[in-house]
Amino acid sequence: MKVLLHVCCGPCTVYPLSVMRREGVEVRGFFFNPNIHPYREFRQRIQTLEDFAVQVDFRLDIHREYGLRSFLREIVFHESERCGICYEMRLRATAEYAVQTGADAFTTTLLYSRYQNHELIRCQGEALGKKFGVPFLYRDFREGWQEGIDGAIAMGLYRQPYCGCIYSEQERYDKRWRKRNSRKN
Numbered sequence: 001m002k003v004l005l006h007v008c009c010g011p012c013t014v015y016p017l018s019v020m021r022r023e024g025v026e027v028r029g030f031f032f033n034p035n036i037h038p039y040r041e042f043r044q045r046i047q048t049l050e051d052f053a054v055q056v057d058f059r060l061d062i063h064r065e066y067g068l069r070s071f072l073r074e075i076v077f078h079e080s081e082r083c084g085i086c087y088e089m090r091l092r093a094t095a096e097y098a099v100q101t102g103a104d105a106f107t108t109t110l111l112y113s114r115y116q117n118h119e120l121i122r123c124q125g126e127a128l129g130k131k132f133g134v135p136f137l138y139r140d141f142r143e144g145w146q147e148g149i150d151g152a153i154a155m156g157l158y159r160q161p162y163c164g165c166i167y168s169e170q171e172r173y174d175k176r177w178r179k180r181n182s183r184k185n
């Protein structure tokens, strides 16, 4: 079985790739992440992913265009729903690429993260799979959370401290913003 794996970054790819390979799946990677900002962070995550791909002999296609503007055009005025929009953008591009490359199915390393909305990713992936005629392979890769972290550390991969977009970067580092928003909740 040939699976196109959408990859958000190197560390999140360690476990999904290794478990599917152990099961005999032929995995090809696809980096498409207009949500990663700012530019130097985008470059660093690509560099880390490329280093990882060389280490484990992973076939990988990288969409190198920095998508700040296209991302913000979709998100502005919809900030409270931004993660759903962000998943959809990335899964749609992956489904289209899966069809182009003749994959039997597609999936995503977003299903590895404990911080993402797993059910929403599943629903969107399955809907897009139906729309484009290529099945979405649902897996709960969170089962390998620690194995993935240990693998990334062992390989010396850069592990980013925030999800990706400039909004998540502020949420990670702006203590005053966090305080204001926790009071509202």
Ligand code: SF4
Pocket: 035, 036, 082, 083, 084, 086, 087, 163, 164, 165, 166, 167, 168
């Ligand atoms: S927090 Fe992460 S998933 Fe949500 S919009 Fe930002 S980059 Fe995308």
